[in-house]
Amino acid sequence: MQVWEKYAEAAKLLLRPEGSKVVCSTVAENKDFMERLLAVKPVPFKPSIPNLVYQYTLxxxxxxxxxxxLNPEVPED
Incomplete structure (x- = not known):
């Protein structure tokens, strides 16, 4: 998680004070951490990466x- 903390630190330096849109991807298990770190929530669409053993979430x-x-090529959890 230390890497995401550094990403968030850098992103916050780039965000406009009046608000900016943030899109990021990681595994679904990081949901609570990501919400706490960058106030982001998961969306239904998932990137399709067939050869990975885990699924990314946006x-x-x-x-x-x-x-x-949800895109049809990605199976539901």
């Missing part, structure tokens, strides 16, 4: 208009 700090549906 997280955003806004309600997206195009990441709202």
């Amino acid at each position: 997280f955003t700090n806004f309600e997206p208009t195009v990441l709202c549906e």
Whole structure:
């Protein structure tokens, strides 16, 4: 998790004070950590990476208009 703490530190330096949109990806098990770190929540769409043994999840700090549906090539949990 130390790597994500450094990413978040760098991202916060780049974010506008009035607010910016954040999109990041990590495994679903990091949900609580990511919400605490960057105030992001998981979205239904998941990147399709067939050869990995684990599935990535996308997280955003806004309600997206195009990441709202689970893609059919990725099995549901």
